[in-house]
Amino acid sequence: MICTTSSKARRAVATTLIALSGALLCLAASATADAPRATAAPKAPNIPHEKYMLANGLEVILAPDSSMPLVTVDVWYHVGSGDEVVGKSGFAHLFEHMLFQGSTHVGADRHFEVLSNAGAGPRSVNGSTNTDRTNYYEIVPSNQLETALWLESDRMAYLLPMLSETSFRNQVDVVRNERRQRYDNQPYGKTLLATYAALYDADHPHKFMTIGRHEDLEGASLADVVGFFKAWYVPSNATLVLAGDFEPAVAKALIEKWFGSFPRSEKPTRHKRAIPKQAAQTVELSDALAKQVDIRYAWHTPARFEPGDAELDILADTLAQAGTGRLYRRLVVESKLATSVVAYQQSMRHSSVFVVNVQLAGGADAKKAMAIIDEEIERVRNEPIAARERARTLATLEMVNATRLQSFLGRAEALQGYNQMLGTPDGFARDLARYQDATVEGIRATAAAYLTDATRLTVITSPGAN
Numbered sequence: 001m002i003c004t005t006s007s008k009a010r011r012a013v014a015t016t017l018i019a020l021s022g023a024l025l026c027l028a029a030s031a032t033a034d035a036p037r038a039t040a041a042p043k044a045p046n047i048p049h050e051k052y053m054l055a056n057g058l059e060v061i062l063a064p065d066s067s068m069p070l071v072t073v074d075v076w077y078h079v080g081s082g083d084e085v086v087g088k089s090g091f092a093h094l095f096e097h098m099l100f101q102g103s104t105h106v107g108a109d110r111h112f113e114v115l116s117n118a119g120a121g122p123r124s125v126n127g128s129t130n131t132d133r134t135n136y137y138e139i140v141p142s143n144q145l146e147t148a149l150w151l152e153s154d155r156m157a158y159l160l161p162m163l164s165e166t167s168f169r170n171q172v173d174v175v176r177n178e179r180r181q182r183y184d185n186q187p188y189g190k191t192l193l194a195t196y197a198a199l200y201d202a203d204h205p206h207k208f209m210t211i212g213r214h215e216d217l218e219g220a221s222l223a224d225v226v227g228f229f230k231a232w233y234v235p236s237n238a239t240l241v242l243a244g245d246f247e248p249a250v251a252k253a254l255i256e257k258w259f260g261s262f263p264r265s266e267k268p269t270r271h272k273r274a275i276p277k278q279a280a281q282t283v284e285l286s287d288a289l290a291k292q293v294d295i296r297y298a299w300h301t302p303a304r305f306e307p308g309d310a311e312l313d314i315l316a317d318t319l320a321q322a323g324t325g326r327l328y329r330r331l332v333v334e335s336k337l338a339t340s341v342v343a344y345q346q347s348m349r350h351s352s353v354f355v356v357n358v359q360l361a362g363g364a365d366a367k368k369a370m371a372i373i374d375e376e377i378e379r380v381r382n383e384p385i386a387a388r389e390r391a392r393t394l395a396t397l398e399m400v401n402a403t404r405l406q407s408f409l410g411r412a413e414a415l416q417g418y419n420q421m422l423g424t425p426d427g428f429a430r431d432l433a434r435y436q437d438a439t440v441e442g443i444r445a446t447a448a449a450y451l452t453d454a455t456r457l458t459v460i461t462s463p464g465a466n
Contacts, residue, residue, distance in 0.1 A: 042398060044429035047411055050248065051425055056264040057236030060255055061415050061425050063243040065408070071244035073148040074137040074412035075156075078239070078420060079232040081210040082131040082350055083270060086203055090175065090212015091220065091228055093129040097171040098225060099136060100127070104158035108167070111151060118144040129210055132304075132349040133420060139409060142245040146254050152240070153258035156233065160226060168222050176218070179211045187289040191461045195298055198283050198457055199353065200276060206350065235259065236267040239419055243412040275300050275351040278455045286464035292339065293360040294461040295370060297377075301354045301450045304347035305421055310434040311446040312354050316343040317393040318385050318443075319356065319376065324392065326376050327356070335372070337364040349421070354451065366460070374453075381448040384440035394435055401431070 049063040081092045102108035115125050115138050124139035138148045183189035193209065200207035208216070240259070242251055278300050287294075302308040319327045320343035331338035340359040346352055356377070360369055404410035418427025 042432070044432045045402065045405055047405065047415065047428070049415060049425055051419070054235065054256070054260055056260070056262045057234075057267060058259055058262070059239040059419070060252075061239065061241040061419065062246075062248050062251060063241065063411055063415060064246055064248055064251075065243070065411075066245045068408070069142045069245050070139055070408060071142050071145050071148075071242060071246050072137060072139045072408040072412045073145070073152060074135065074241040074243065074409065074416060075152050076239045076241075076416045076420065077134045077136075077233055078132075078237050078270065079134055079268075080130050080132040080349075081212070082205050082348065083232070084205045084212075087216055088220070088224065089205070089208040089216040090210070091216075091224070092134055093210050093212060094171060094175050094217065094220065095225065095228055095233075096127045096129045096134050096136075097175055098163070098168070098229075099155050099159065101167045101171065102162045103154040104161050105154050106151060108162060111155075114147065114151060115140065118147045120144075130348075131206060131210060133416075135413070135416070137409060137412065139244075145242070145246055145251065146258075149254050149258045153262075156235070156238065156259070157262050159233075160229060163222065163225065165222055168225060172217050172220060175212070176214055179214065179217075183209075183211060185289070187287065187291065188294050188461060189289075190285060190287055190466075191294055191296060191459055194283055194285055195296060195355075195457065195459050198281060198459070199278065199298060199300065204273065204276065206348070231268055234265040234268070235262050236265055239416060241412040241415050241425075243415070244408040273350040275302065278457065280454050280456055280458075282458040282460070285459065285461045286466060287461050288464065288466045290461055290463045292362065292463070293364070293366055294459075295358045295360070295366065295373070296459040296461075297356040297373065298457040298459070299354045299451050299455055301345060301352040303349055303351045305431075305434070308446040308450065309345065309347055309352060311438045311443045312345040312352070312450070313347075313397060314390060314393045314435065314438055315380060315385070315443055315447055316345050316354070317396060318389045319343045319380070321393070321396070324389075326379075327358070327373060330372050330376065331358060331369060335368070336361060337369045337372070377447075377451055380444065381451060382444070384444045387440060390438070390440055390443070394438075397435060398432065 047063055048065075049061055051059065051061045053059050079092055081089070084091055100109075100111050102110060106114065112125055116122075119141040120138055125137070127134065127136040136152065138151070140148050183193055196209050197207055240255065301312055317325070319325050320341045322328055325341065325343075327343070328341045331341055337360060338358045339361050340357075342357045343355065345354050356373060358369060358373065360366060405414060414428070415425035418431065419425040421427070422430060
């Protein structure tokens with residue numbers, strides 16, 4: 001693909017996004033009518049970009065746009081908690097923390113300081129880990145591109161000499177404290193942990209979530225971390241994306257300067273797992289931090305981009321969208337049995353999880369609420385949703401995806417995600433098409449196949465002593 005920063009290309013991007021937004025607004029408006037009117041399907045965005053590979057296997061994706069004097073440098077290492085093994089849970093997330101500890105030429109704990117001095121804002125530098133990948137990004141003024149590339153290259157190739165038992169143990173403590181803050185000492189945190197513990201067998205990497213177990217983190221050694229780095233944090237397992245204000249020729253020269261000399265290594269093998277088998281199960285919990293009864297249904301569902309994934313995204317919104325969702329209307333608006341209704345398809349590389357989560361109002365009858373949930377789930381298994389429900393939900397989902405492309409970071413992450421899952425960063429059309437092609441009958445058939453009573457996990461959490 002041709003990489004360009006011409007005003008013509010910039011206008012093309014802007015025109016595409018404006019047209020997409022306008023078409024979505026028309027689609028949303030038509031969805032409010034009793035009978036949906038025919039509207040032209042919005043076209044997929046076109047983000048000019050170029051993908052190439054260095055001799056050492058590092059993938060590079062360039063997406064220039066000089067509309068603002070900023071550039072996002074976004075590095076994905078293709079490893080997440082879904083690649084962990086038994087007894088080593090939490091390693092991918094722990095290593096995300098380790099990469100901010102320092103590298104040989106940067107020094108200890110100076111990553112944020114250097115970027116702050118270069119003009120990066122407090123929310124412009126971060127990293128994150130999920131089941132499928134670990135990312136690191138910085139958004140810097142255009143004239144500081146080389147600084148950001150230098151920092152990323154140094155920790156890619158020169159991290160290990162800076163690792164010590166002291167810095168390692170410090171980050172183990174930080175991650176364990178993060179687990180306490182986000183799960184152990186949060187209302188319903190134990191509900192989420194219990195849900196995944198019940199959904200997966202002992203040998204599945206999703207069983208203990210990305211945060212990992214305290215026992216595994218405590219038992220980790222410095223040698224374990226070194227081995228993890230050598231296996232996964234190699235150029236051939238990484239993708240570097242630049243999105244924003246830069247000249248492609250200059251960027252290529254800088255990338256070659258800071259990354260090109262690294263040796264090539266074998267790309268690690270990532271194993272794929274089938275959708276787990278799940279029999280109906282109910283787990284009942286007491287939570288001293290909880291104030292309301294929490295009801296959570298969960299099912300195993302198709303992986304990201306596999307048939308059924310988009311259909312379940314649409315169904316989740318149909319059930320729980322505030323104001324219009326079927327469960328929201330019945331439980332929150334009409335019966336006043338609940339204060340919160342959430343549904344989502346958590347799409348992942350191995351397989352996904354479809355969740356319906358309801359928090360009851362004080363004194364509400366849990367059996368009545370569950371009967372309503374059961375009725376609505378049975379209904380979507382047996383009857384297609386209305387065309388206007390599909391149109392309204394489709395408009396919402398497409399608008400969210402269009403909005404994220406307004407920022408350079410959003411574009412970088414979109415290109416990264418498509419590149420990892422589809423093998424090409426240009427996945428916008430395929431992604432949009434799978435939602436547009438989802439029929440009301442296809443949504444019903446997907447619900448009937450996966451949202452069954454025989455495969456449902458039910459987790460009920462009540463206020464009380466732990």
